[in-house]
Amino acid sequence: MRDSPRRRPFWYLQRGPDRVAAEIDEELRGHLEMRAAELRARGLSADAAMREAVRQFGDLDETRQYCREQDEQLEARVRRSLIVEELLHDLRISLRGLLRAPVMTVAIVATVGLGIGATTVIFGAIDAALLRPLPYAEPRSLVRIYTDSAPNRFPFSVADYLALTAQQTQFAQIAAYASRPMVFSDGTIAERLRARSVSWNYFDALGIHLAAGRGFEEADARRGAAPAAIVSDNFWQQRLGGRPDALGATIRLDGVGHTVVGILPRATGPLEATQDVFVAAHWDPPPRKGPFFLTVVGRLRSGAARSAAAEELRAINRRIFPIWKASYQDDRATWSMIDLDAFIVGDVGTIAGLALTAVVLVWLIACGNASSLLIARVTSRRRELAVRAALGASRTRVVRYLLAESVLLAIGASAVGVAIAAAGIDLVRSVGAGYFPRSAEIALDGPVLWVLAALTAASALLFGLVPAVHGSGGPVEEALRSSGRGSTGGVAARRLRRALVAAQFAIATPLLIVAGLLLVSLNELSGVDLGFDTRNLLSGSIQLPMTQYADAGQQATFWSELQRRTVALPGVAGAALADSRPPADVNNYNNFDLEDFPAASGQSQPVTPWIAVTPEYFGVFGLTLLEGRLLEERDATRTDLQPIVVDRAWARRFFPNGGAVGKRLRSGGCTTCPWTVVVGVVSDVKYAGLDKPDKGSVYQPLAPQAMSRFLIVRTRADAARVLPLVRQTIHELDAGVPLSAAATMEELIDQSLQRPRSLSVLVGAFAAVALILSLVGIYGVMAYYVQQHAKDISIRLALGGRRRDVLQLIVGQGMRVVSIGVAVGLLTAVATTRLIATLLFGVNAADTRIFAAVSVVLMTVALLACLLPAQRATRAQPAAVLREE
Amino acid sequence: MATAPPLPIVQGTLDLLILSVLAPGPMHGYGVATAVHQRTEGDLAIPDAALYQALHRLERQDLVDAEWAASDNNRRARYYTLTRAGRARLRAETANWRRYARAVEAVLAGA
Numbered sequence: 001m002r003d004s005p006r007r008r009p010f011w012y013l014q015r016g017p018d019r020v021a022a023e024i025d026e027e028l029r030g031h032l033e034m035r036a037a038e039l040r041a042r043g044l045s046a047d048a049a050m051r052e053a054v055r056q057f058g059d060l061d062e063t064r065q066y067c068r069e070q071d072e073q074l075e076a077r078v079r080r081s082l083i084v085e086e087l088l089h090d091l092r093i094s095l096r097g098l099l100r101a102p103v104m105t106v107a108i109v110a111t112v113g114l115g116i117g118a119t120t121v122i123f124g125a126i127d128a129a130l131l132r133p134l135p136y137a138e139p140r141s142l143v144r145i146y147t148d149s150a151p152n153r154f155p156f157s158v159a160d161y162l163a164l165t166a167q168q169t170q171f172a173q174i175a176a177y178a179s180r181p182m183v184f185s186d187g188t189i190a191e192r193l194r195a196r197s198v199s200w201n202y203f204d205a206l207g208i209h210l211a212a213g214r215g216f217e218e219a220d221a222r223r224g225a226a227p228a229a230i231v232s233d234n235f236w237q238q239r240l241g242g243r244p245d246a247l248g249a250t251i252r253l254d255g256v257g258h259t260v261v262g263i264l265p266r267a268t269g270p271l272e273a274t275q276d277v278f279v280a281a282h283w284d285p286p287p288r289k290g291p292f293f294l295t296v297v298g299r300l301r302s303g304a305a306r307s308a309a310a311e312e313l314r315a316i317n318r319r320i321f322p323i324w325k326a327s328y329q330d331d332r333a334t335w336s337m338i339d340l341d342a343f344i345v346g347d348v349g350t351i352a353g354l355a356l357t358a359v360v361l362v363w364l365i366a367c368g369n370a371s372s373l374l375i376a377r378v379t380s381r382r383r384e385l386a387v388r389a390a391l392g393a394s395r396t397r398v399v400r401y402l403l404a405e406s407v408l409l410a411i412g413a414s415a416v417g418v419a420i421a422a423a424g425i426d427l428v429r430s431v432g433a434g435y436f437p438r439s440a441e442i443a444l445d446g447p448v449l450w451v452l453a454a455l456t457a458a459s460a461l462l463f464g465l466v467p468a469v470h471g472s473g474g475p476v477e478e479a480l481r482s483s484g485r486g487s488t489g490g491v492a493a494r495r496l497r498r499a500l501v502a503a504q505f506a507i508a509t510p511l512l513i514v515a516g517l518l519l520v521s522l523n524e525l526s527g528v529d530l531g532f533d534t535r536n537l538l539s540g541s542i543q544l545p546m547t548q549y550a551d552a553g554q555q556a557t558f559w560s561e562l563q564r565r566t567v568a569l570p571g572v573a574g575a576a577l578a579d580s581r582p583p584a585d586v587n588n589y590n591n592f593d594l595e596d597f598p599a600a601s602g603q604s605q606p607v608t609p610w611i612a613v614t615p616e617y618f619g620v621f622g623l624t625l626l627e628g629r630l631l632e633e634r635d636a637t638r639t640d641l642q643p644i645v646v647d648r649a650w651a652r653r654f655f656p657n658g659g660a661v662g663k664r665l666r667s668g669g670c671t672t673c674p675w676t677v678v679v680g681v682v683s684d685v686k687y688a689g690l691d692k693p694d695k696g697s698v699y700q701p702l703a704p705q706a707m708s709r710f711l712i713v714r715t716r717a718d719a720a721r722v723l724p725l726v727r728q729t730i731h732e733l734d735a736g737v738p739l740s741a742a743a744t745m746e747e748l749i750d751q752s753l754q755r756p757r758s759l760s761v762l763v764g765a766f767a768a769v770a771l772i773l774s775l776v777g778i779y780g781v782m783a784y785y786v787q788q789h790a791k792d793i794s795i796r797l798a799l800g801g802r803r804r805d806v807l808q809l810i811v812g813q814g815m816r817v818v819s820i821g822v823a824v825g826l827l828t829a830v831a832t833t834r835l836i837a838t839l840l841f842g843v844n845a846a847d848t849r850i851f852a853a854v855s856v857v858l859m860t861v862a863l864l865a866c867l868l869p870a871q872r873a874t875r876a877q878p879a880a881v882l883r884e885e
Numbered sequence: 886m887a888t889a890p891p892l893p894i895v896q897g898t899l900d901l902l903i904l905s906v907l908a909p910g911p912m913h914g915y916g917v918a919t920a921v922h923q924r925t926e927g928d929l930a931i932p933d934a935a936l937y938q939a940l941h942r943l944e945r946q947d948l949v950d951a952e953w954a955a956s957d958n959n960r961r962a963r964y965y966t967l968t969r970a971g972r973a974r975l976r977a978e979t980a981n982w983r984r985y986a987r988a989v990e991a992v993l994a995g996a
Contacts, residue, residue, distance in 0.1 A: 034915040058934030067941040
């Protein structure tokens with residue numbers, strides 16, 4: 001635009017308001033003097049000439065004022081454009097400077113980028129799980145309603161649900177659903193679906209808009225109505241080819257043709273996320289209060305107070321309690337509600353908190369490291385900066401110049417962070433389902449991007465401001481005169497770097513301790529004795545299609561034939577059927593009342609896993625009979641009493657003095673049923689999960705007829721190789737019957753270890769990064785220290801100082817810093833590790849062995865990091881070093 | 886030296902006069918005033934107050950640039966130079982003025 005002499009160099013002093021006024025005055029005075037001189041030349045006296053000059057000039061004050069305004073506007077504009085120009089200039093210079101130190105630049109960008117990226121991913125997961133409103137209409141008014149029998153929350157029964165819908169006044173809608181596995185077959189394949197029967201108003205109550213078709217209507221729920229199904233987007237794509245004409249098509253579920261009336265959108269709410277198919281339920285008024293299998297969701301009437309709704313729930317429960325007294329005695333249980341989002345989030349808080357803390361700490365350490373490196377860089381450039389200051393650059397100007405480097409580094413780090421975040425979010429979305437609710441909703445958008453931006457800005461400030469303020473401080477002359485060493489700036493820089501390194505160790509220590517605790521937990525978990533030989537054991541779930549097997553005789557025939565054929569397979573040592581399997585698939589928990597020790601009125605009865613098995617089960621698992629006898633074939637059909645076998649933990653829990661065999665109890669709250677009698681005691685098996693204490697289990701005979709069973713096979717060799725044969729056998733028996741969740745016992749154990757394993761891998765990896773960064777930090781400080789003191793060291797050695805003493809002196813310097821950091825870290829760990837106690841297994845949160853081991857490891861590697869530069873310094877030839885200076 | 890009192894400056898021509906006086910090279914405010922006075926043999930005289938206000942306004946508009954320098958008699962003075970934008974403006978305003986003057990002439994000639 002304009003050729004501009006106004007493009008001033010960066011140290012050009014800008015004109016403030018005073019300067020502007022002074023310049024105008026000087027200019028106008030100059031004018032008046034020239035005019036007066038001219039008048040004097042024409043013969044006026046000096047006084048008269050000046051008076052005449054002023055008179056001719058006109059309004060002097062107004063002119064001065066006007067010019068001042070014009071100039072100040074100009075100055076302001078120039079200042080603004082200068083700032084932009086200077087910024088670009090700074091960035092250019094900084095980029096060049098950073099490229100000259102590629103190792104430091106890459107180290108900072110990579111580590112801080114990792115911190116930013118990882119924090120963003122974890123925040124994304126937390127955002128999706130905890131912060132984002134549920135993707136339903138007006139999610140704040142949605143609650144889950146349950147039977148509250150602290151500490152347990154039980155689902156509703158049909159009796160509860162019907163009473164609630166009939167009597168409530170505070171809810172606009174009440175919906176309920178129950179999981180109902182269904183078999184889908186299209187002639188060639190049979191597959192067990194994750195299906196739900198839902199109250200017909202379910203989609204309407206949650207405000208779910210279907211992608212195509214309609215929701216259920218009241219008519220769909222009437223008995224005898226034409227079967228209708230609503231399918232998930234995934235099912236539609238996978239099984240119905242994603243064709244639009246799938247709407248209205250008929251699919252076979254449990255052998256019955258269902259008309260597809262609706263298709264869910266691809267993005268669903270968390271309640272529907274893992275489901276394939278929905279059917280409308282018709283729940284008839286039941287003869288007794290149980291069973292309890294309905295999850296109930298309510299939408300509060302607009303304007304309804306939560307307290308009023310909660311009070312109404314309690315009141316309805318009190319009202320119907322007497323009606324069901326015969327089949328339900330727990331008068332302490334009441335009805336409660338919880339916000340639906342809180343119900344979905346569950347107890348993810350601890351894991352989320354731990355993961356977020358770990359990544360934020362690593363990010364902080366990375367910033368500390370970067371700061372430390374930059375301080376070293378600034379210290380060695382004090383002279384350059386002092387020259388700039390001497391040339392007139394203001395302090396803010398120098399700070400800005402140094403911040404430009406930080407900004408560039410932060411931009412680089414955020415680029416790395418975005419890449420890591422994008423990859424990490426993909427990863428968490430695909431594998432995170434087991435850890436975070438709503439992981440499918442994780443996305444790099446909205447608040448997550450803001451956090452990313454904030455992290456980037458905070459990074460730049462965190463690692464940039466300290467060195468910048470630091471680098472610009474101190475008297476100019478002194479910095480110019482001194483060569484860096486021994487100057488006050490040098491000492492302050494050293495202190496600052498040491499403080500940063502100590503902080504790094506203080507952060508790394510608790511991280512390493514937590515990682516250690518998690519690893520020990522994992523080790524303990526994988527070492528848990530399940531109570532049987534886990535090798536060569538195969539199991540899978542089999543579900544019969546309901547219509548073809550409506551007849552109990554057909555069911556019984558299928559199961560006995562399946563067992564007979566399986567045992568006959570080559571490589572099979574034995575086969576059994578059960579409704580549960582270790583280590584974490586319990587079908588049924590049952591309450592019971594011991595004849596000898598009945599529960600007091602109003603007290604909850606004891607509850608244990610209740611496992612229905614065929615007699616071969618004990619042999620297949622190789623359980624030891626300790627007392628009495630095992631279950632027999634005829635036990636399944638007895639009507640005079642119900643024989644059960646208990647395990648040792650059960651026997652010890654209820655009959656610590658022995659003699660459990662022959663004891664009688666009433667099971668399932670049924671007071672009119674025949675007695676249940678303990679006929680034997682066997683060795684323990686873990687059913688409720690590896691990490692749960694073994695509180696005893698009960699085995700009852702498996703009924704000959706059932707819709708769903710686990711087939712459990714003991715093989716002679718590799719179980720995985722027998723699996724195809726078993727699959728084949730089932731297929732030959734009935735091609736319409738699917739085998740699902742088939743796995744060897746080792747695989748099942750592996751699956752149940754997956755969650756603790758990935759948590760310890762995550763925390764362990766970040767602890768390792770923290771450790772490495774801390775070591776880099778202390779190494780950097782020590783290397784710099786010996787470099788600065790090379791002369792002193794050489795003089796000491798030249799004067800006959802012992803090498804060992806010098807080494808000790810140097811290493812002692814570093815280890816003091818490390819010890820302070822580790823000590824602070826240990827204190828922090830003592831105060832905080834109990835927060836993750838729920839994630840630990842078989843190890844105390846304050847386990848002294850781990851605290852000690854981590855301290856020793858940290859101190860040892862830190863010692864090495866200090867020793868390396870120290871040794872290098874003492875090995876140098878004193879004469880050579882002294883000549884150099 | 887003219888004997889008649891100077892004419893008042895026609896509205897809008899002040900900037901044009903200043904820009905045109907600055908066209909040959911840098912000059913301080915007093916120099917501009919003197920130059921206008923001399924070139925018109927005293928027919929036109931810019932009031933000093935108006936001159937300085939105009940100079941600073943032109944500077945703010947980026948039409949002129951200012952720089953302190955020593956004057957002929959070794960006095961520090963603020964010298965004004967035309968910027969590229971100032972030259973462009975001068976060309977445009979000159980052309981405008983000529984058209985205006987011709988038009989006025991034409992009207993007067995017809996009277």
